[in-house]
Amino acid sequence: MRKIAVVLVTIATLGIYTPTALLEANADEDKDTLSSKADVNEAVSDSTEAEQIDFNIAPDKPSSRDYIVNQLTEKAKEQTITKFGPKIASRVEDEFTSVILPNIEAVLQTIVEKNAADEYTYFAITEEPAKGYGERIFNVYDNKKAEDVAKFHVRRDNRPMEGYYFNFHYHLSSDGFKEHHDIGDIFWEKNTPPKWMA
Numbered sequence: 013m014r015k016i017a018v019v020l021v022t023i024a025t026l027g028i029y030t031p032t033a034l035l036e037a038n039a040d041e042d043k044d045t046l047s048s049k050a051d052v053n054e055a056v057s058d059s060t061e062a063e064q065i066d067f068n069i070a071p072d073k074p075s076s077r078d079y080i081v082n083q084l085t086e087k088a089k090e091q092t093i094t095k096f097g098p099k100i101a102s103r104v105e106d107e108f109t110s111v112i113l114p115n116i117e118a119v120l121q122t123i124v125e126k127n128a129a130d131e132y133t134y135f136a137i138t139e140e141p142a143k144g145y146g147e148r149i150f151n152v153y154d155n156k157k158a159e160d161v162a163k164f165h166v167r168r169d170n171r172p173m174e175g176y177y178f179n180f181h182y183h184l185s186s187d188g189f190k191e192h193h194d195i196g197d198i199f200w201e202k203n204t205p206p207k208w209m210a
Contacts, residue, residue: 089116
């Protein structure tokens with residue numbers, strides 16, 4: 013298994029990194045059972061063929077709107093879970109995935125549809141959610157125009173007699189990011205939630 017791990021890591025990093033620790037740890041145990049060069053070359057050749065097949069798998073239309081929306085949604089989910097941190101994510105991830113994420117996807121679909129043909133292919137999700145008490149989850153960024161298209165935030169709301177809620181909302185560049193557009197809420201509890209990314 014260690015030899016296979018070494019081969020796979022070496023292939024995945026294109027030979028830039030070879031995990032010598034795995035090789036050295038196993039070298040003393042397997043002096044008598046080393047494979048011949050032909051076996052190693054055959055294993056590497058098989059792995060290379062499998063890797064080439066994986067690289068050739070691509071969607072039919074990588075610039076289609078649905079594909080772009082799916083990519084943006086996946087990245088948005090990843091960024092939101094990162095922002096939650098393990099303490100918050102362990103308690104709200106399921107509700108986020110079933111209630112809030114479909115609403116975020118619908119908003120992303122609308123943003124993509126409102127843009128001229130093929131302009132949306134330059135859209136990306138930023139990768140720096142705000143830590144501590146900051147609201148920013150991610151921005152939808154237009155790489156061609158070098159500007160933000162939308163900003164997605166989550167705010168902690170302390171509602172008297174109810175407890176804390178996470179309020180998800182977004183802002184659009186069309187109104188100078190002033191208008192507050194609601195996505196949805198997730199209830200936390202009456203106690204103060206931990207800081208983001210904690």
